[in-house]
Amino acid sequence: xxxxxxxxxxxxxxxxxxxxxxxxxxxxxxxxxxxxxxxxxxxxxxxxxxxxxxxxxxxxxxxxxxxxxxxxxxxxxxxxxxxxxxxxxxxxxxxxxxxxxxxxxxxxxxxxxxxxxxxxxxxxxxxxxxxxxxxxxxxxxxxxxxxxxxxxxxxxxxxxxxxxxxxxxxxxxxxxxxxxxxxxxxxxxxxxxxxxxxxxxxxxxxxxxxxxxxxxxxxxxxxxxxxxxxxxxxxxxxxxxxxxxxxxxxxxxxxxxxx
Amino acid sequence: xxxxxxxxxxxxxxxxxxxxxxxxxxxxxxxxxxxxxxxxxxxxxxxxxxxxxxxxxxxxxxxxxxxxxxxxxxxxxxxxxxxxxxxxxxxxxxxxxxxxxxxxxxxxxxxxxxxxxxxxxxxxxxxxxxxxxxxxxxxxxxxxxxxxxxxxxxxxxxxxxxxxxxxxxxxxxxxxxxxxxxxxxxxxxxxxxxxxxxxxxxxxxxxxxxxxxxxxxxxxxxxxxxxxxxxxxxxxxxxxxxxxxxxxxxxxxxxxxxxxxxxxxxxxxxxxxxxxxxxxxxxxxxxxxxxxxxxxxxxxxxxxxxxxxxxxxxxxxxxxxxxxxxxxxxxxxxxx
Numbered sequence: 001x002x003x004x005x006x007x008x009x010x011x012x013x014x015x016x017x018x019x020x021x022x023x024x025x026x027x028x029x030x031x032x033x034x035x036x037x038x039x040x041x042x043x044x045x046x047x048x049x050x051x052x053x054x055x056x057x058x059x060x061x062x063x064x065x066x067x068x069x070x071x072x073x074x075x076x077x078x079x080x081x082x083x084x085x086x087x088x089x090x091x092x093x094x095x096x097x098x099x100x101x102x103x104x105x106x107x108x109x110x111x112x113x114x115x116x117x118x119x120x121x122x123x124x125x126x127x128x129x130x131x132x133x134x135x136x137x138x139x140x141x142x143x144x145x146x147x148x149x150x151x152x153x154x155x156x157x158x159x160x161x162x163x164x165x166x167x168x169x170x171x172x173x174x175x176x177x178x179x180x181x182x183x184x185x186x187x188x189x190x191x192x193x194x195x196x197x198x199x200x201x202x203x204x205x206x207x208x209x210x211x212x213x214x215x216x217x218x219x220x221x222x223x224x225x226x227x228x229x230x231x232x233x234x235x236x237x238x239x240x241x242x243x244x245x246x247x248x249x250x251x252x253x254x255x256x257x258x259x
Numbered sequence: 260x261x262x263x264x265x266x267x268x269x270x271x272x273x274x275x276x277x278x279x280x281x282x283x284x285x286x287x288x289x290x291x292x293x294x295x296x297x298x299x300x301x302x303x304x305x306x307x308x309x310x311x312x313x314x315x316x317x318x319x320x321x322x323x324x325x326x327x328x329x330x331x332x333x334x335x336x337x338x339x340x341x342x343x344x345x346x347x348x349x350x351x352x353x354x355x356x357x358x359x360x361x362x363x364x365x366x367x368x369x370x371x372x373x374x375x376x377x378x379x380x381x382x383x384x385x386x387x388x389x390x391x392x393x394x395x396x397x398x399x400x401x402x403x404x405x406x407x408x409x410x411x412x413x414x415x416x417x418x419x420x421x422x423x424x425x426x427x428x429x430x431x432x433x434x435x436x437x438x439x440x441x442x443x444x445x446x447x448x449x450x451x452x453x454x455x456x457x458x459x460x461x462x463x464x465x466x467x468x469x470x471x472x473x474x475x476x477x478x479x480x481x482x483x484x485x486x487x488x489x490x491x492x493x494x495x496x497x498x499x500x501x502x503x504x505x506x507x508x509x510x511x512x513x514x515x516x517x518x519x520x521x522x523x524x525x526x527x528x529x530x531x532x533x534x535x536x537x538x539x540x541x542x543x544x545x546x547x548x549x550x551x552x553x554x555x556x557x558x559x560x561x562x563x564x565x566x567x568x569x570x571x572x573x574x575x576x577x578x579x580x581x582x583x584x585x586x587x588x589x590x591x592x593x594x595x
Contacts, residue, residue: 031370054395055317055344056469063585067371070317070344072526072583075469083470084317085403088396092415111420115363115392120425126382126389128368130422131344134394138416162421177419178430178439255371255591 002191003212007238009191010148010257011246012210014040015238016194017100017146020187025097026050028087028136031069032256033146034100039065039250044242052096054132056082065251069132088132091139094180099140101133101164103147105154108204108224109173110145110166110185110197112137113159120161133164138179142186150190155222167202193218194235198227208233263439264430266423268391271339271362272311272401272446273427276408279447282481287508293460294513295490298563301512302329305450305482306338312358313341313402313480314348315453317471318370319523319531322348323454323486325516328557328566331355339390341448342366343398343472346375347523347536353378353387354549355557362391362427364398372536372593377543392425393417393443399472401446405479411442451480454520455505456528457489462510463496463503468526470504477505484512486519488528516563518576529579535570537592 002009017037021027023046029035038051039062050059057074058081066073075081090096104127105113114133118124137143143166147154166185168174175181188195188204192213198205205227206218211234218226238246251257274282296304306312312330316322327348330338335357340349342363349366352358354377367375367382381387393401396416404412417423418430418441433440453473458464462485466473477483485505490513496503518525522532522539542548560566567576581587 055320055471064589067531068318068320068524069370070320070469070471071524071531072320072468075526081469083474084395084399084472085475088399092396115422120389120421122385123383126367126379128365128374129342129363129392130394130397131365132395134420134422135396135416138418164422165418165420168419174419176439178415178441179418180415253589253591255589255594 001212001217002210007243008258011238011243013146013148013189013191014246014257015242016189016235017144018044019236020144020189021046021049021098024048026052026095027098027100028052028054028091028096028140029069030101030133030136032102033148034102035066036250036256037100040242040245043245043249052087054087054135055084056087058082058087065255088135091135096140097142099136099143101136101143101145103145105156105159106145106147106188107156107159107166109168109170109202110143110188110204111159111162111168112145112164112166113161115161115163117160130163137164137166139183141183143184144187144189145185146189148191150192150221152221152223155224157223167197170202171200192221203227205229206232208235210235211237260431260434262429262431266426266428268362268425268427270427270444271391272448273444274447276410279405280408286481289508291461291507294462294510295460296512296514298325298329298514298516301484301514302326302333305484305511306330306335308335309337310449311339313343313448313451313476314345315451315473315476316523318344318346319536321454321468321525322520322523323452323484324348324521324523325486325514325519325563326452326484327351330357331553331557341398341446344395346370350375350378350543351539353381354543355553359386360388360390362393363389364393364395369536369540372540376540377549391427392422394422397426397443399475400443402472402475402479404443404445405447406475409445411444413440414443415441417441446479448480450482450484451476452484452486453477454486456487457491458485458487458513459491459493459496460513461493461507462505462513463493463507464505465502466504474504478509482511483509484514485510486514486516488517488519488525490515518567519563521567521570524583528583529576530582532570532575532579533590533592540593
């Protein structure tokens with residue numbers, strides 16, 4: 001388990017999300033953690049990171065945490081307040097470096113389910129569906145996925161519904177299906193570790209363990225086999241300044257990060 | 260063209276392009292005429308049982324709630340709704356048993372606030388059917404194809420996924436590149452309702468915010484009800500015509516409803532009423548709670564002003580204005 005104390009798991013996830021983003025790039029963000037991670041990245045190592053919202057907010061200076069990806073905060077001091085057609089067309093045409101999504105269920109190829117648990121037509125649990133996720137994952141050059149609770153229930157062999165494309169069923173499957181060349185999942189972040197994808201098989205591969213987490217924990221909390229690297233790194237930790245920004249500037253009410 | 264794959268989703272609101280043109284020729288007036296009317300008249304004239312409906316804005320932003328409440332009040336039934344990131348509007352309309360079929364891009368959730376108890380209950384018990392899946396761009400481009408008067412738009416999303424398999428799209432081999440390409444069918448909603456910052460009596464409208472899908476939706480819906488915060492002179496429209504995002508040609512009704520998006524946000528004017536949304540999310544955990552909410556806030560009021568009074572009146576509305584301009588701190592009463 002992550003060694004808490006200085007920070008809680010949710011703060012660590014937000015920090016880790018920010019740490020994989022890069023300056024002078026574009027990031028298309030979904031609700032919750034992805035927005036917080038992009039805000040932290042902008043306030044620390046990536047001041048020129050351009051945040052794109054699906055409903056039309058392009059390059060805002062976010063004054064506080066938006067509750068929705070379509071509200072006025074998402075185009076506060078933005079370079080443009082345009083439309084979904086504009087945001088989605090720019091994405092499809094190749095202007096998005098990072099896509100950043102939260103997910104409920106994922107398989108070893110980075111495919112995501114946010115539609116149903118159970119049968120589609122009469123589900124045990126109905127979830128919101130794709131939203132912009134299928135679009136971001138189809139169009140963004142590199143997709144980052146946050147799953148706040150990695151377990152045998154969320155890292156599964158077979159998804160109940162493949163809402164959003166990862167590497168589909170393995171090497172070359174995306175291109176074969178007609179998805180843009182060179183796109184696909186890049187990083188997966190959970191409460192336990194940071195993962196990438198093996199080049200050959202397009203399968204999930206461990207990169208680093210969070211402080212206090214063991215390899216066994218990572219293996220136990222997944223239905224599928226996770227590939228292991230020769231050398232396992234330790235994930236970087238947030239500084240006091242990172243935590244101050246998260247707590248005081250980004251989510252003072254503790255809506256996503258907790259108190 | 261070789262069809263490689265066909266989605267199994269129901270094809271909602273598609274019309275042959277010549278038939279769609281014919282409908283426009285016969286039903287859409289070219290005359291600059293006063294289209295102002297009451298909420299009651301607009302809904303009784305333009306919303307029919309069984310219609311395919313679509314709401315403007317996005318999620319809890321710039322939603323024509325005055326029309327949503329009136330649809331419930333007039334007990335419209337068997338409506339099919341575009342779940343094009345339809346959140347609060349769809350949740351209440353499904354909960355009130357007005358909508359019983361949905362094509363979903365994003366529905367049954369309130370984004371950061373969590374999932375929607377009322378509409379999920381209806382889907383999980385089989386009382387509301389999800390007839391097709393798509394994505395946000397998928398819905399957006401259904402409207403784009405329709406406003407262009409063409410049968411479909413090619414795209415590179417939805418490919419390889421169950422979202423595509425359960426959509427109404429077809430995958431074909433692109434005759435230019437030779438690669439698989441997704442064809443998104445046009446969608447012409449029977450009626451759409453869109454809330455704007457201001458328009459004239461003819462329906463020429465300005466929106467001071469992201470347009471989301473309203474540029475396309477306003478032009479592809481067969482009937483368009485426009486609710487507005489304010490009615491302005493045609494001269495004002497003509498002095499800055501580049502600000503017009505919806506021209507009168509596509510508009511059927513103009514209804515003035517100040518604060519007409521409440522409890523949803525109106526960008527640059529008032530923020531979400533989180534307290535009210537939290538009350539709905541809490542009450543809607545049971546069907547009795549849904550009934551209690553509706554009898555208090557929908558059936559129990561005789562005007563939108565009356566409703567606003569019940570929600571806290573001017574004091575609340577002033578607070579929502581200050582909150583919109585970041586002069587009040589964030590609150591999250593729906594958070595457990």
